[in-house]
Amino acid sequence: MATITLYDLDVTGGRRPSPYCWRAKFALAHKRLAWDEVPVGFTEKDKIAFAGSRTVPVLVDHGHGAKVVKDSWDIAEHLDESYTDGPALLGGERGKAFARFVAAWTNVTLHGALFPLVVADIHAAAHPADQAYFRESREKRLGTTLEAAQSAAREQRIPALRETLEPLRQQLRGQPYISGAAPAYPDYTVMGAFMWARTVCALPLLANDDPLHDWIGRMLDLFDGMARAHKAAG
Numbered sequence: 001m002a003t004i005t006l007y008d009l010d011v012t013g014g015r016r017p018s019p020y021c022w023r024a025k026f027a028l029a030h031k032r033l034a035w036d037e038v039p040v041g042f043t044e045k046d047k048i049a050f051a052g053s054r055t056v057p058v059l060v061d062h063g064h065g066a067k068v069v070k071d072s073w074d075i076a077e078h079l080d081e082s083y084t085d086g087p088a089l090l091g092g093e094r095g096k097a098f099a100r101f102v103a104a105w106t107n108v109t110l111h112g113a114l115f116p117l118v119v120a121d122i123h124a125a126a127h128p129a130d131q132a133y134f135r136e137s138r139e140k141r142l143g144t145t146l147e148a149a150q151s152a153a154r155e156q157r158i159p160a161l162r163e164t165l166e167p168l169r170q171q172l173r174g175q176p177y178i179s180g181a182a183p184a185y186p187d188y189t190v191m192g193a194f195m196w197a198r199t200v201c202a203l204p205l206l207a208n209d210d211p212l213h214d215w216i217g218r219m220l221d222l223f224d225g226m227a228r229a230h231k232a233a234g
């Protein structure tokens, strides 16, 4: 058994769509750590109740006094503080400030642009037992049905999503990764959002000639193709 357990959001077909859980998985792989995964459906709150959390990722680090860490950012900080041999994820105060900004931009702007484009697909992918909860909680947020929100977004909002990604294209013009010559937590944060879409949505959201495909390809190749090997929609 690995010394780390990760509770990860699970939908049908063994797919793992959670962008925040992808941050944790990339972070663990970056630190060259092994982990076991516990799949958690949207409504399986009992599995993570021990952590006092209603969301995943939740990590239990058996090698560090069975420490329980329950937020993707806190997981990254924990791994950097507890595993100093491996390459840094955040890299000092300035690196941490940059990573925090990228996380805020991703959570608000990128996830905000993606959410209506994939929300009915997430519902369709969810375990049948989780679908009513997902529909009710997300329709409250959207103020309309999942299907109406998604079809309106696909008609109107794909150009806005592509525009939203322009800062990334500019950042990647002179360097292979968002973090510079090598990938680090900011790359994992943004890639989590692309994994969210990739696991549930078969519709290509980027233009075929979008230069971001090169970076996405590099991210899918990392850690022996960890993310590429994972089931995609389609």
Ligand SMILES: N[C@@H](CCC(=O)N[C@@H](CS)C(=O)NCC(=O)O)C(=O)O
Binding pocket: 009, 017, 018, 019, 020, 021, 042, 054, 055, 056, 057, 070, 071, 072, 073
């Ligand atoms: N701030 C948290 C957010 C985690 C989060 O929202 N996770 C979602 C999955 S992407 C979740 O567990 N949702 C459960 C629900 O909707 O009830 C983090 O960064 O870890």
